[in-house]
Amino acid sequence: MRVQGAWGPSGQAISDGLFLLGFCVSLRIWAAVGESSPALISPSLSAWPSPVVPLGQTVTLRCHFHSPFKIFRLFKRDGTSLPELQGHHVNTFTLGPVTREHAGSYTCSGFYWSVSVWSTHSDPLQIVVTGVFTKPSISAHPGPLVQEGKNVTIRCHSPLSLDKFILHQEDSTGHFQRRGERFTGGNASADFFIGSVISGSAGSYRCYGSLSRSPYEWSAPSDPVDVVITGLSKKPSLSAQGGPVVRSGENVTLLCSSESAFDQFHLLREGENLGRPLTGGRGPRGALQAEFPLGPGTPAHSGVYSCLGSFTRSPYSWSDPSDPLLLSVTGEEPPPGPAFLLLFSR
Template sequence: MCPTLLSLLSLGLCVSLRIWAAVGEYDKPSLSAWPSPMVPLGQTVTLQCHFRSPRKRFKLFKTDGTSLTELHGNHFNTFTLGPVTREHAGSYTCSRFSSSLPVLSRHSDPLQIVVTGVFTKPSISAHPSPLMRAGENMTLRCQSLLGFDKFILHQENSTGHFQRRGQMLTSGHVPADFSIGPMTLASAGTYRCYGSFSHSPYVWSAPSDPVDIIISGLSKKPSLSAQGGPVVRSGENVTLVCSSESAFDQFHLLRDGENLECPLAGGQSSHGTLQAEFPLGPGTPDHSGVYRCYGSFTRSPYSWSDSSDPLFLSVTESTTSTCSSPMDPHTTEEAPLPREHSSTWYIVFGLVIAFTSTSIILAALVCHCFSTQNRKSESGKLSII
């Protein structure tokens, strides 16, 4: 019996519904990496293919140019790579697989797995300074002796992971300069950079040493003072005090613009202000310089207050006497003279030197005059004869 037109239309509609249902069931999955798609050489990374329905099998593929290479058959939810080598670096996708239907779902968006630590680390520096005021511009410079033709700059976020900040192509040993600014609170944080070669875009160097970029001027400045005054003698203990009416969690001390890396928590002073004492130990000439302090809060560790007024600290060399005390002839240590006696001896010693020098000069002049007169008289006598 020949099928009617109505039965053919019904069959076509039924097939269309089945295809639509199949497509809806096999939606596009997503692929993620834990703990991070940036994997140090020798470590492991777990890839997870996400579906609407849990506990489904998937196929994992690695993109090799324009082709896809399937890895190790079917997997449930997760697959672990590692210990990774540079061969593991590349782009990955996943697709849901069902044993009941010979149909794969759509492929996930590609996920790039980067293997770091294959090359030695580059260096990173901040110009003009890692401590900037809001609204200013700064430059982060990455460079290396290996001649990378690409540098990647990353900023650490609050969870400790890295977010891509940018990359720059260079040639030879040319450094890469990343402009940051105008500075805002989002610009502050910890930065590192990596080096790479264009022929291996997913194989990176080890990360550079971190550089902390700090923004200042977002809260009121503290004050800085020195116990006993800003002028001290060598060997005397030096303590700088940073105080503020704001309830800062930490205080930071800088000398000549260099962070001394010794933040201290503040304590309540007798005047009701919050202060932190920075003991520098016995003073030496190396302690001389210009000091400033800042305050910060734990919730915003890269946001500092405005700078305190500068404190000029001067450490002078101490003067000692080479004579033993006349009261104790057995004393072997040199006893320092009091400051006023030391100054008096300097004045007397200077006067003696001046008087002696003047006497010698006068005596020389007198001798010269007498010798001149004697020569004249002798020449006169000879002319008369």
């Protein structure tokens, strides 16, 4: 500090003193909000309902900060100019209906009125636009029903020459979270080795395809595949009402029964989940029982069936399968009776 200049005729020291006074006031303001400098103030950016947005839908970006910011700016980091990013806003920005041009990485900053300074930028938030390409297919190998501790691999496949696949797993809140990604060099499929199946890896999976040159533009999501752990409870029993040998045209009903208090039962044919879980009721002997009506029997109903039980609170943890039941639909439909023949002989 130049003390001598404080009394000089130039008045320079007076302006220096005003600068120092303003600097000290600014320091006190920054200290009051718990920051050492406005340059260190960083808001955070979030997306609702999700940063993964289907084509044509809308997404709301919100800039969060515990300070008296009144205006905010949103930036798209690839330099693309979007009309909704122009000018200053309150802390919410609605994008949409989204197009491929909305895909990318975004940041935001806020204006600090007390010292007329813009904050540093938030950490980047990636907005992914889905539906740019047709959906891939998904499958689990050796199958979606896996004994506890056994390995499973999920395969994503697309007829397009996509060079990246992304696998998402549904979390406990029902949202799909990214599980991993694979670069394939343009091959049509990618394998995701899940490994030994435990409760955390059981669940519903979807996959997306993309191109590495446009990482925020994805395909539509695949149909889901459910990876289920079996063998966590005692097996139920399976029987056919009226017996396992049925004449063609007769109604077929399979009964799954258990002494365990399962609140859902699942029917499999040749190891494939038929996808019709039923709630059990009490059978004639007090056991829990679910009836699976298959309708009039046809040769297509013949095969090996089994059933499993589960609890709705753990939808991807099932019992051991029942002993297999061989159902056989044989013969032709019974010939028409005399009254039927008489009617059409007239």
